[in-house]
Amino acid sequence: MRTGKKFIVKLLLFTVIFVFLVGTLETYARGKGSGRGSHRSANRNISRQGPARTGSMKSSDFGSHSSRSSSRNVQRSSSHTGSQAQRKQKAQDYKAANPDKAKDFQDKRADNAGDIQENRQDWKDTNREDWQDYGDKARNDRQEFYDDNEYYRYDDDWEWGDNVEYPVGAMAAVAVGTALTVSAFNSMTCNPTTVYVNGVAYYQCGSTWYNQAYQQGDVVYVVVDTPPGY
């Protein structure tokens, strides 16, 4: 009789421990595993923009393109135009976010121009073939990079080469009215200070001032004139 009770107690104890262990293991697996069940922050490089976001039928709401008749060429052309616009926006973002870097690149470019002038003849004579090889290699490397990293280049038309292009284009001061995405603003090299003028928040980075505003459904930072009193 006593043996029977002992057996039941042992069985209960075993069940409780077993259930506890299984539960612990599952919790651990959820946290450690593929990320399911755990909080993961959104990939901000993935664009949420586009005409379909408007859910509108009127072309004036989403910006129509020319007729579909020669669809291939039209699509390629409009896609290219879109890329150019995106690149231009990125260039503006970059120079607004990194005014110091833009200046550095400008100086470096001037130095490089001097060097290039001196060595131009050498270039012509000896380096043409090397540059050709370099170009081919770079192109192949880039293609391989894309093949290997398809999921890491969602963001519009972002390419390695573009990192170099932005500072070169960043010569002039940032135009008033230029908009920066929140991620571009947050990645600025300076630490923006906030002041309130007539109840409106102004964000200062170097000599550039920004207001927050809605653009196509998203919050952006727009370059504005210096607020009164500053």
Next chain:
Amino acid sequence: MKKTVLGMLLGSLIVFVVFVFPAYPQTEEGVEVKDAPRIDPESMSDLVESLEFLSKAGSFSFTAEQEYDALQGNGQKIEFGGVHKLAVVRPDKVRSDIVSRDGSKKLFVFDGKDIYYSDIDDNVYASVPRPGDINQAIDYFTEDLQMPLPLGQLISSDVSEWVKKEIYAGGFVDQATINGVLCDHLAFRTENIDFQVWIAAEGDPLQMRLVIDYKNAPGEPQFRAMLKDWNFKPEVSDSLFVFKPAENMQKIAFAPVLRTEIKTEEKEGGKK
């Protein structure tokens, strides 16, 4: 005899080519021939009836499970979406609550005098005066302010005139059941979009599903919405259309308005 047979054959051929052949709608590799009959009058009538039913409704609410494609730089389309609740009291009150799949919340309110738009999670809102009716407010919000308001056109009372003007082809596809409701599946084409709509075949001509193809945009992205919970006697109090910013919510501008203000200030500064 031979001459008679040949003459009859030739005559038949001429009659066929001149009178019979052109009467048939023709396609060449999917391209529609311009002269073919293009709009099925009954389908067009069904669509207009459905839209006018909404524009004549004094007040109503519905929910849309909506999604759209966003084209990425690598050519892949990524889907985003959310649940959209719309409440309308004609002639001048609209409230739109959108909860995206990532949990973020956006609110649009038009109270007949001002338009409010808010990102609850970012704790910001913008407002702009716009006295008038729903049509004027939606047109101003989507066209002048360039802000998205999915399905905004559906609640505009002038949308039926727009479809009559813009649709150049379309007709009946089939009958299909959407959310348990038997619907007429119709498809239409305009210069810039193609769209499909599923309208309840019995009872009120309610739209149960809408798909829009942005065929001229790169990647030809789609907007899709399942419409449900239609209610034409909604319990809507005036407070539903009153926007009260949360404590510490920051007021910001609409970028087009801000740029206009900057230009005006620059002009006035230049005159001095």
